[in-house]
Amino acid sequence: MAHTIRVRAIANGDTVQVQSLIQHPMDSGFVKDSAGKLIPPHYIEVVTFAAGNKTVFTAFWGPAVSKDPYLKFSFKGAKKGDTLTISWVDNKGMHDSTTAPIM
Template identity: 45%
Template sequence: MADPMKIRAALQPDGKVLVKVLMSHTMETGQRKDASGKTIPAHFIQHVTVTHKDKTLLSAQWGPAISKNPFLGFRFSGGQKGEKVSVKWVDNKGEERSDEADIT
């Protein structure tokens, strides 16, 4: 399983929650070659879902053009301190990772 995501969710003075997520993933495009000249197989995050109180806040379809260890940042309304924000990704090999953070 991949390393844990680093997730921060902070309630801002305007009442919106700022979410920042750093995902640990190789994000191989399938176009690079290794030292021996063999193509490195594609391995990238395909789907990202963010939820809060069982409601989907964000659903994204990604492809091989996203950088290694991708960063995702966004804001949403309706969150309160102490509530949880959950992030899940699934890659093109079927591997997945889920993590959550409390809103501070």
């Protein structure tokens, strides 16, 4: 299911800039469908980025984050060629992870 994550990590000097896009409905639980029924909540709770074995970024998300969320951040301590691991877990226990080389 690595299909749900798009990531691009670019090393520039000693910092690495990461941009990512995750495909997820992020249903808040407050929206009704066309039949007037509430769409049950379904959203990502934790997103983790790890460079090598070290977690460099953790986000605790909730129902207020948009559909197909986009995330951008920078960190120090990794270099070109290192592997970045991205994973997410949602409130229904579904999860996905992928790896990408730092370019």
